[in-house]
Amino acid sequence: MTDTLPAPAGRAAGGDVIVRPARPRDAASFLEMYASVAAERRFIRSEVVRQPVRDYRSQFRRSWNDEGAHVVAVVGDRVIGHASVRRDEHPVTRHVATLGMAVAADWRGRGVGTKLLSEVIRWGRSVGVLKLLLSVYPDNEAAIALYRRFGFVEEGRLARQSRKSHGFEDEILMARWLGEDQRE
Numbered sequence: 001m002t003d004t005l006p007a008p009a010g011r012a013a014g015g016d017v018i019v020r021p022a023r024p025r026d027a028a029s030f031l032e033m034y035a036s037v038a039a040e041r042r043f044i045r046s047e048v049v050r051q052p053v054r055d056y057r058s059q060f061r062r063s064w065n066d067e068g069a070h071v072v073a074v075v076g077d078r079v080i081g082h083a084s085v086r087r088d089e090h091p092v093t094r095h096v097a098t099l100g101m102a103v104a105a106d107w108r109g110r111g112v113g114t115k116l117l118s119e120v121i122r123w124g125r126s127v128g129v130l131k132l133l134l135s136v137y138p139d140n141e142a143a144i145a146l147y148r149r150f151g152f153v154e155e156g157r158l159a160r161q162s163r164k165s166h167g168f169e170d171e172i173l174m175a176r177w178l179g180e181d182q183r184e
């Protein structure tokens, strides 16, 4: 359930990256990382993070269950990446789970997103989810390249779906099937 990556060159302190289900004590550091990605205003829907730490502390108590997962990448006590995935509640869409992820700006392009996404896929298979779904902004080249590399394909585009501080943005829907047979 855990995986390690070598620390990037020139990063003596901090040690290796560990990817694992989130724990309650990760909540504060996670929120700090998430707020900094939100403040970039470009990549994720949120531009400001308002949820209190206690909400995540409580969610991180059951971070890997039938309904969803929170996976973190940590270096020492610092959360440098996070992926969350949540299964649909409706009986006819129970086979679908929606995911989101973020890596701290100073750790991007070093394989952290790859490890997080692998864990999300492992969670999906372990609970019988057949389809992973996500939405991404059209100009988020890094994310789209990562998802394509994992076999996600575009399934549609929601026009002016997000109203960001700089204006409307379309969202591209991408999905990856985890079942054996595409039409099963």
Ligand SMILES: CC(C)(COP(=O)(O)OP(=O)(O)OC[C@H]1O[C@@H](n2cnc3c(N)ncnc32)[C@H](O)[C@@H]1OP(=O)(O)O)[C@@H](O)C(=O)NCCC(=O)NCCS
Residues within 6 Å of the ligand: 037, 043, 044, 100, 101, 102, 103, 104, 107, 108, 109, 110, 111, 112, 113, 114, 115, 134, 135, 136, 137, 140, 141, 142, 143, 145, 146, 147, 149
């Ligand atoms: C998208 C994101 C999660 C990817 O995480 P990451 O740790 O940087 O990804 P990795 O280092 O594992 O890279 C995996 C692949 O992504 C693609 N990729 C990563 N950075 C890229 C870049 N700057 N340009 C183009 N492709 C890129 C490549 O295909 C790469 O594979 P390769 O190394 O074999 O070429 C990260 O960039 C991020 O957090 N961005 C801001 C938040 C965000 O966009 N979240 C997703 C919203 S849908």
